[in-house]
Amino acid sequence: MRSKTSFFNKALFLSDIKRYWWLFAANTALLIFCCVIPVYDRCLNAVGVSFGDAPTWLGVGIVINIVFSLGVGTILWTFMHFSNSVSTFHAFPVRRSTIYITKLISGFIMLILPIVINGVIFVLLSFTPVCFGHFSAYDALIWIYRGVIYSLIIFSLTTFVNMMTGNPIGTIVFTGGFSLLPLMAIGFCEGLFSQELYGYYNNLSDYGIDKIYIGPQGLTSLEYGFIYPVASVIMLVGAYILYKYRRSESHGEVISYKWLVPVFIGIVAAIASGISYAYFWEIVGIESIFTLIPFGIVGTAIAYMISQKSLKLKGSLKPIALYIVITICFIGAVRFDITGFEDRIPSIDDIAGVSIDHSRYYVRDSEIKDKPMFTDKDDIETVIRLHQSFIQDKAAHENRSEGSLPITYYLKNGKKITRMYLINSEIDTAFLKPVYETPEYRASRFGLLQEEDYVYTMVEVTDRRIGSDTYIALYPDNDDMQKLIDAVKLDMQNTSYEDMLKNYEASTNVYISWTMEEKNVKEPEDLIKSDIYANSEAYAVKPSSLNTIKVLEELGFYDMIPRADDISQVKMTLNPERSGKVVVEMTLNNPEEIAQIYSEYDDMIKGYHFHDYEGANIDINLIYTLKNGHQFDVSATYDKDKLPDTFLKYLK
Amino acid sequence: MIKVDNLVKTFDGFRALDGVSLHVTKGSVYGLVGPNGAGKTTLIKHLTGIYTPDSGSSAIDGSEVFENTDVKAKTIYIGDDLYFFPSYSIEDTAKFYKDIYPTWSDERFESLKEIFKIDTKRKVRRLSKGMQKQVAFWLGICTRPEVIILDEPVDGLDPVMRRNVWRVIVQDVAEYGTTVLISSHNLRELEDVCDHVGIMHEGKIVLEKSLDDIKGNIHKIQLAFEGGFPEGIRGKLQVLHTESTGRVHMVIVKGDSEEIKEKLKHFNPIICDLIPLTLEEIFIYELGGMGYAFENIIL
Numbered sequence: 001m002r003s004k005t006s007f008f009n010k011a012l013f014l015s016d017i018k019r020y021w022w023l024f025a026a027n028t029a030l031l032i033f034c035c036v037i038p039v040y041d042r043c044l045n046a047v048g049v050s051f052g053d054a055p056t057w058l059g060v061g062i063v064i065n066i067v068f069s070l071g072v073g074t075i076l077w078t079f080m081h082f083s084n085s086v087s088t089f090h091a092f093p094v095r096r097s098t099i100y101i102t103k104l105i106s107g108f109i110m111l112i113l114p115i116v117i118n119g120v121i122f123v124l125l126s127f128t129p130v131c132f133g134h135f136s137a138y139d140a141l142i143w144i145y146r147g148v149i150y151s152l153i154i155f156s157l158t159t160f161v162n163m164m165t166g167n168p169i170g171t172i173v174f175t176g177g178f179s180l181l182p183l184m185a186i187g188f189c190e191g192l193f194s195q196e197l198y199g200y201y202n203n204l205s206d207y208g209i210d211k212i213y214i215g216p217q218g219l220t221s222l223e224y225g226f227i228y229p230v231a232s233v234i235m236l237v238g239a240y241i242l243y244k245y246r247r248s249e250s251h252g253e254v255i256s257y258k259w260l261v262p263v264f265i266g267i268v269a270a271i272a273s274g275i276s277y278a279y280f281w282e283i284v285g286i287e288s289i290f291t292l293i294p295f296g297i298v299g300t301a302i303a304y305m306i307s308q309k310s311l312k313l314k315g316s317l318k319p320i321a322l323y324i325v326i327t328i329c330f331i332g333a334v335r336f337d338i339t340g341f342e343d344r345i346p347s348i349d350d351i352a353g354v355s356i357d358h359s360r361y362y363v364r365d366s367e368i369k370d371k372p373m374f375t376d377k378d379d380i381e382t383v384i385r386l387h388q389s390f391i392q393d394k395a396a397h398e399n400r401s402e403g404s405l406p407i408t409y410y411l412k413n414g415k416k417i418t419r420m421y422l423i424n425s426e427i428d429t430a431f432l433k434p435v436y437e438t439p440e441y442r443a444s445r446f447g448l449l450q451e452e453d454y455v456y457t458m459v460e461v462t463d464r465r466i467g468s469d470t471y472i473a474l475y476p477d478n479d480d481m482q483k484l485i486d487a488v489k490l491d492m493q494n495t496s497y498e499d500m501l502k503n504y505e506a507s508t509n510v511y512i513s514w515t516m517e518e519k520n521v522k523e524p525e526d527l528i529k530s531d532i533y534a535n536s537e538a539y540a541v542k543p544s545s546l547n548t549i550k551v552l553e554e555l556g557f558y559d560m561i562p563r564a565d566d567i568s569q570v571k572m573t574l575n576p577e578r579s580g581k582v583v584v585e586m587t588l589n590n591p592e593e594i595a596q597i598y599s600e601y602d603d604m605i606k607g608y609h610f611h612d613y614e615g616a617n618i619d620i621n622l623i624y625t626l627k628n629g630h631q632f633d634v635s636a637t638y639d640k641d642k643l644p645d646t647f648l649k650y651l652k
Numbered sequence: 653m654i655k656v657d658n659l660v661k662t663f664d665g666f667r668a669l670d671g672v673s674l675h676v677t678k679g680s681v682y683g684l685v686g687p688n689g690a691g692k693t694t695l696i697k698h699l700t701g702i703y704t705p706d707s708g709s710s711a712i713d714g715s716e717v718f719e720n721t722d723v724k725a726k727t728i729y730i731g732d733d734l735y736f737f738p739s740y741s742i743e744d745t746a747k748f749y750k751d752i753y754p755t756w757s758d759e760r761f762e763s764l765k766e767i768f769k770i771d772t773k774r775k776v777r778r779l780s781k782g783m784q785k786q787v788a789f790w791l792g793i794c795t796r797p798e799v800i801i802l803d804e805p806v807d808g809l810d811p812v813m814r815r816n817v818w819r820v821i822v823q824d825v826a827e828y829g830t831t832v833l834i835s836s837h838n839l840r841e842l843e844d845v846c847d848h849v850g851i852m853h854e855g856k857i858v859l860e861k862s863l864d865d866i867k868g869n870i871h872k873i874q875l876a877f878e879g880g881f882p883e884g885i886r887g888k889l890q891v892l893h894t895e896s897t898g899r900v901h902m903v904i905v906k907g908d909s910e911e912i913k914e915k916l917k918h919f920n921p922i923i924c925d926l927i928p929l930t931l932e933e934i935f936i937y938e939l940g941g942m943g944y945a946f947e948n949i950i951l
Contacts (some may be wrong), residue, residue: 010751090702
């Protein structure tokens with residue numbers, strides 16, 4: 001019995017299954033070979049099997065899901081791409097809605113059934129003696145869910161794209177293009193605006209990129225889990241509407257709808273402009289916003305020719321002229337900052353709070369990572385004054401190497417404004433010092449200072465001069481562990497503004513790192529859920545870390561540091577003008593000379609590389625070879641007038 | 653049964669159908685003829701619900717065709733460019749048609765095996781173009797359609813199979829009152845089966861009549877006079893074409909035959925013979941009168 005309103009046609013469905021069964025079979029077999037068998041093998045060999053954190057060794061399953069979804073999504077709709085097949089299908093006594101729904105069901109069956117079959121095998125395996133305890137049936141269900149969602153989103157995207165083009169090559173190319181479009185668009189904006197807009201802050205998450213490209217873990221999270229299912233439904237509904245109004249005669253066309261042609265040309269022109277800007281900036285070395293135009297014109301012409309399926313340029317002058325006009329307007333808008341981006345500082349009455357480090361990396365609780373550091377009005381005013389200083393003296397803040405400072409305003413209306421500037425300590429100290437010395441900033445910069453419910457499970461002291469075999473590792477059963485932690489905390493609290501300004505983390509030899517757990521964690525999964533990224537940190541020891549150094553001395557750490565007579569050779573290079581051109585390059589084997597050079601750096605024994613940015617113009621690099629074969633290197637930067645005599649004699 | 657009213661279809665600014673209107677009565681065989689690019693296939697694709705019109709309507713049995721499954725279920729379309737599912741045998745395709753068309757007749761399928769004589773286990777895609785066309789007819793007829801729409805139906809068929817196909821179609825019309833619309837360039841064959849003809853030119857039906865009416869309204873006359881050809885004839889009659897061989901003149905004239913004979917008597921012809929016109933000649937002279945270079949379409 002046929003129903004006039006039925007959305008399913010058995011004959012069409014069976015014809016799809018009969019013709020494309022091999023896709024289903026290949027999908028199932030590949031998942032077995034690439035997922036089920038490796039998992040079983042790992043269980044058999046007792047190698048860690050964890051579905052929970054979606055390990056890369058199961059990532060190939062996701063790749064299979066994506067590839068087959070693209071393939072099935074393309075092949076199911078190829079009937080629309082050829083005159084004879086589209087005529088035959090649309091002459092059948094079947095409504096388009098029925099064809100559409102039936103094809104979707106065919107696609108879902110071919111994509112989802114292989115995942116379910118493999119998932120069921122996983123479930124069964126989870127109860128076998130080999131796999132029991134390695135993973136659970138729940139893990140297998142999560143695996144099924146993730147596979148289904150990835151298949152769904154790609155199949156929906158391919159179906160949606162299929163409706164916009166009239167040939168299979170267009171489907172594959174445009175699906176790829178659509179997938180990468182957000183990344184390309186954001187990358188383009190990031191690159192362009194960070195060069196052209198003073199104070200622009202690069203942060204992909206601000207654009208919601210993490211909500212577009214969702215990893216396996218995100219799929220099962222409350223925050224991101226709904227995105228792909230909802231996006232899939234929207235694309236499938238959009239595809240249905242497009243199919244309903246699609247003209248059968250559009251088979252073979254690159255773009256099926258006339259109204260889409262300008263959109264297509266616009267997107268290609270924008271991508272070509274981005275490539276043009278990147279090419280001239282990165283390869284040719286020209287930094288100018290006008291470099292958007294050359295490839296942009298070429299892209300516009302090519303897109304026009306593709307849309308017309310012709311190699312003739314005739315007719316492309318109009319879109320090219322339009323492209324140039326729009327691009328010039330865009331360039332003008334950026335160059336003259338018509339939106340007032342560069343000078344914008346919110347009114348203090350509109351500000352709920354402010355942070356001077358956007359991500360606040362060391363704030364362990366993810367819920368407060370994106371909350372303001374300062375909410376006190378005086379603190380906010382101090383940051384505003386700092387911000388004003390950045391804007392007023394733009395030239396003095398460009399091309400600096402003292403680090404960058406993101407400022408984020410949290411407005412009362414729920415919006416955020418973030419800017420980032422390069423620090424010039426000569427100018428900024430008056431405003432920056434009061435901010436840096438607040439407990440809030442220290443707590444954000446040094447995670448160890450936060451009041452939290454963590455217990456430390458291990459503390460390690462490492463030094464690359466010693467080598468990988470010998471280092472200090474302290475555990476909770478050793479009182480020295482807490483002693484060292486207390487010393488580090490004290491030094492963190494006493495860190496001077498000047499020390500915080502210097503980037504010690506990048507220049508020290510000695511690192512103290514610790515791992516921790518939440519105090520109330522009962523199950524290992526809870527720990528993972530709590531915040532897996534914040535369970536280890538490191539602290540760079542610097543000359544002012546007096547309390548830390550004292551404890552390290554007591555622990556005998558410095559006895560492990562090589563002495564001059566442990567060194568067999570020093571390879572030294574001196575570069576007086578920081579030009580990359582090496583002036584002195586020599587190898588020293590004389591023990592006296594080695595001792596003289598080694599003793600030059602008392603601080604170095606503590607693990608600190610000396611850097612002097614002000615007027616620094618001589619780079620020194622020393623590679624020490626110990627008698628036991630271990631090597632380590634030390635770099636230092638000096639002002640020419642302050643170069644120690646030890647090195648001066650070699651320069652002469 | 654089939655009614656097209658003021659149908660307009662434009663492709664990239666080109667008006668493929670320019671307000672075409674057409675009427676096919678139930679149980680008739682309608683031949684749609686016209687030069688290449690006249691819009692015949694475009695019109696047919698509207699009648700089969702493949703294309704959507706820019707304006708106007710195309711209806712079968714009083715209902716619009718597009719997205720109308722009831723109408724499509726009783727219509728079968730056999731185009732010039734056939735499509736069959738890859739890997740499907742004739743049997744598989746027949747089963748598919750059986751599931752798609754509610755009026756499918758297994759009995760007819762079996763009985764037509766005698767005419768088409770193709771192994772039903774063979775893959776359709778591996779058959780020759782002519783054999784594929786036979787399969788299309790075979791399956792189409794088995795759906796017991798009320799309307800058959802054919803676009804260049806017998807291209808690629810051998811003469812014997814052509815005759816068989818026409819016989820099956822005519823039999824269907826006679827037995828079930830099936831309405832048939834055929835688009836073809838092969839005017840000689842159309843003349844044998846059609847009872848109505850529509851001539852399309854530049855997206856319009858320029859002539860639509862029963863074959864008898866057309867033939868009764870256009871005449872080929874062989875004339876001979878004592879002197880030369882009297883030019884006064886052109887003023888008195890609607891002359892479409894003249895040719896002269898010595899003193900014998902061949903004239904194509906539109907109008908009633910008795911009236912024409914009466915008027916010609918005034919010019920005292922030595923010979924005045926009315927010779928029947930073929931559909932091909934009618935087509936050529938009608939379109940020739942409209943400025944179409946008919947030399948291009950003589951088959």
